Amino acid sequence: MPLAHSGPILAAPDLDSVVRAVRARGLRVTAARRAVIETLFVAAGPVSVEEIASGLGGARSTVDDASVYGNLETLEELGLVRHVHLGHGPGKWTLADRARREYLHCERCGASRAVEPSLLAPSREAIRAATGYEARFTHFPIVGLCPQCAREGREGEPG
């Protein structure tokens, strides 16, 4: 079942399948590891290390920051989770198959909104054709000016 960039398929694996994948790679399923995965699983969107460590989403126990960092790194290496940046500052974490949305971020007022994926398709194709790179626009937001700030910028400028 292909999860990758192309497919519209939304595989949304259950928690057990993630846990199984962890075990399949030879990693141990500890309470801390399970709590991290559960938090990512129940979260509405990408979450911070802080949120994961404090057991947001009702994880039974709390997990030490250092262990959260370690686990996220390990799980990211396995391709099970990803981190994304929604603006400046520390990243947020999510299950790998959920990191599919591209965002616009206004550099002046900080406003943020998701982008209709089809808008990026032409450039993604052009980049692939010209450079061979498979571009994902999901990791960092696309920075620019929102309509209002763009307007103000054009008026306000002295000359």
Place this chain on the structure above:
Amino acid sequence: MPLAHSGPILAAPDLDSVVRAVRARGLRVTAARRAVIETLFVAAGPVSVEEIASGLGGARSTVDDASVYGNLETLEELGLVRHVHLGHGPGKWTLADRARREYLHCERCGASRAVEPSLLAPSREAIRAATGYEARFTHFPIVGLCPQCAREGREGEPG
């Protein structure tokens, strides 16, 4: 010679014109401020705070980190300098009119390369038409897989 989407044209000014702009805004031209600007001016590309503070590029004196941060923030607010991120980690700083290149960054091996601006034009237009945002792809790199890592990814995957 069109440099950008719209905005006030600010073309490769000499050092003095930047200094004049600073004074014109009512800011004082101190030794530290001048050193920061000079470093940005002579640098081959975007530079780190560390590099600026240590007087890379032959600035006569060294400038305290805190002062560099303060100056960069002030100058960015005036629109004279910008910071960009070329990968993960702390940003790098450059004169505003020089922050025009878009980069591809491989999330697996870290390879980086500039993008031919025309490749992004279609999506920039589509985004403007659909959302009103003026997208700049220069602030964060576009993350993805370089040709080689993309190939390995496709082969290596277990299933």
Place this chain on the structure above:
DNA sequence: GTGTCTGCAAAACATTTGCAAATGC
């Protein structure tokens, strides 16, 4: 039983803040 993982404490970085002294205008 053994090697992995955890929590805790401390270190390493990047950045911000507070403030008295220095200095551009």
Place this chain on the structure above:
DNA sequence: GCATTTGCAAATGTTTTGCAGACAC
């Protein structure tokens, strides 16, 4: 002369590292 700006020192916030004990398998 006076407000702005500086350097220094300390605080903050995030992430990494070291390590003895706990625990999954």
